[in-house]
Amino acid sequence: MIDAFQGPRRDDDVERGEYRMNPAGGHSVHISSNPIDEGSSTDARAVAVAVAVHSAAIDVQRNGGGSLGKGNNSLNVAQAGGGLSGRYARYARELRRITLHFTPSWFSVNMGTDITSILLYQLPYQFKGLHVIAEIIFALNLALFLVFTSISAARYTVWPTMGPTMLFHESQSLFLGTFAMGLATIVNMCALAIGTSWGHNFALFTWAMWWLDSIISILICLGLPFLQFTRHVQSLDKVTGVWLLPVVAPIVSAASGGILADSILQPSQARLTIIVSYILWGAGFGLAFIIMTLYYARLAIYKVPPATLIVSAFLPLGPCGQGAFGLLKLSESILHLSDRSNQALAGASLFSAQDAHIMSISIYAVSTPIALVLWGLGLAWLSLAISSLVDLWLVSELQFNLGWWGFTFPLGVFCTATTQLGRLLDSGAFKILGTILSLVEVLLWLFIASMTLIRVWHGTIFFAPCLAAIGGEPPAHVPPARKYVFEPRQRSRSRSASRNRSSG
The missing domain is CATH 1.50.10.150 (Voltage-dependent anion channel)
Incomplete structure (x- = not known):
């Protein structure tokens, strides 16, 4: 969950699994994990990175960046040149965050x-x-x-x-x-x-x-x-x-x-x-x-x-x-x-x-x-x-x-x-x-x-x-990483020999 609040971070908040920080924007952000929804081991550093990225994106948007996404996969909010008003831009940003x-x-x-x-x-x-x-x-x-x-x-x-x-x-x-x-x-x-x-x-x-x-x-x-x-x-x-x-x-x-x-x-x-x-x-x-x-x-x-x-x-x-x-x-x-x-x-x-x-x-x-x-x-x-x-x-x-x-x-x-x-x-x-x-x-x-x-x-x-575990924004690529131990497949001798002849 993400929630604006006022007040410094407390150590007992960290012990309860809640992490607060003040980004550069002068506002504070509160994050606490959802319940049974999350049995993962996301630590304070990962959550802090997520908050920083999210807050920085909002600051960039307010300064005229016009986008909160990455590449072609983002939802853009046009604020200049007759675009959306500030209120509708905030609604669009919130809709993006919710989605x-x-x-x-x-x-x-x-x-x-x-x-x-x-x-x-x-x-x-x-x-x-x-x-x-x-x-x-x-x-x-x-x-x-x-x-x-x-x-x-x-x-x-x-x-x-x-x-x-x-x-x-x-x-x-x-x-x-x-x-x-x-x-x-x-x-x-x-x-x-x-x-x-x-x-x-x-x-x-x-x-x-x-x-x-x-x-x-x-x-x-x-x-x-x-x-x-x-x-x-x-x-x-x-x-x-x-x-x-x-x-x-x-x-x-x-x-x-x-x-x-x-x-x-x-x-x-x-x-x-x-x-x-x-x-x-x-x-x-x-x-x-x-x-x-x-x-x-x-x-x-x-x-x-x-x-x-x-x-x-x-x-x-x-x-x-x-x-x-x-x-x-x-x-x-x-x-x-x-x-x-x-x-x-x-x-x-x-x-x-x-x-x-x-x-x-x-x-x-x-x-x-x-x-x-x-x-x-x-x-x-x-x-x-x-x-x-x-x-x-x-x-x-x-x-x-x-x-x-x-x-x-x-x-x-x-x-x-x-x-x-x-x-x-x-x-x-x-x-x-x-x-x-x-x-x-x-x-x-x-x-x-x-x-x-x-x-x-x-x-x-x-x-x-x-x-939160990957920095707060969708990754550009997700490798299908296998978590088990395996021997990599060996190339056949014929393919290796053919490749060697072609390279020679």
Whole structure:
């Protein structure tokens, strides 16, 4: 975050990870890193360089430089010869700064907002007008998603090197999973709130969006671990819950497939969607369980993360809650599919209608206790996360940052699993608990959204740590540096001999 302030630098600010300096312009600048958004090791020198470069660029602009970018990849602000007025020039500079520092972690806002609309729409105890409130929040989230996508597209179009810069950053790149999960929640509400009321063509459009989200999810789920294996520098003490974001995306897409198959798709489309959803669930949850084990070891050995990263302790709640909900929804979809078309996962020509129904009931019967096990694991992790948060809060100040959105979605998907268990088990206890947790999530969403709006208004929440680490401006070139040890490929003898003859 970058914020103008008055006052000298203090040593305790440095200890908290905040760095202040007075550039030559006579104004002071305050930078503090975003939360779970940043598990990187950016030091004070790198941040100071970023501030100096940014401030110098503004000074040059005010003195008639006319550009805050580099080469052909900059956004120029013309101030002379009948150009923009000083006010509009300042707006343009601020818009450039916001666009340049707009990180993928902003899509966590979409995740938290849309899960709130889903919870309100499916709350076990409804009152008149609650569906309308949920649909209004959904419309707001859809608008935010389009705005965030447009800003992100502008960022990587105007500054093409920001793409690989972000991908090669150890923590920034992991937030790409929030884009896929944000899109999946929109698909969910399209199926729940609109369904087939807008016609068959809209149902097909929703299904196509689910396929797009599934492809993006699996690419992120496999691509980010590949970058961690080859391009990132990691250590056990740097493991955070953010590692789960790329691999949870397919689990969210799988649960979304169960919703679509049960509400808007034809039997043949539903069967294909269910099969693909199980594959997505397996790919995501298998990796998520491995990372959760690694994260548990990190917490036990290196203890709880600092205040700026403590919210990441809640992220393991996501795969538990969404994994349980996905299993329940997929098994329910299979059961309804057998009732509608006399077929289950297997082809209709292989089993009779009675056998298909028995198979669907068996899958349903097995999925329910597995979902209960995952829900129990999530409850245990929720208890540990709350205990760790309270213990840290007793001795350390918790400052708001964009990472606080990590509270909303993990808790929200745990609520959906709770209410789904209450409905399928006809359990009043699960329904009441799901309602209470859902109301807590809604209150959290209101508080975090309000705090975010305040900081957006003041412009203090936009900060890209991958830029601070390289001087504050997009690089001209990003080499694809491999972080592992390898023997360089040797030229073949024939090519070497041919080259020697030609040179002779």
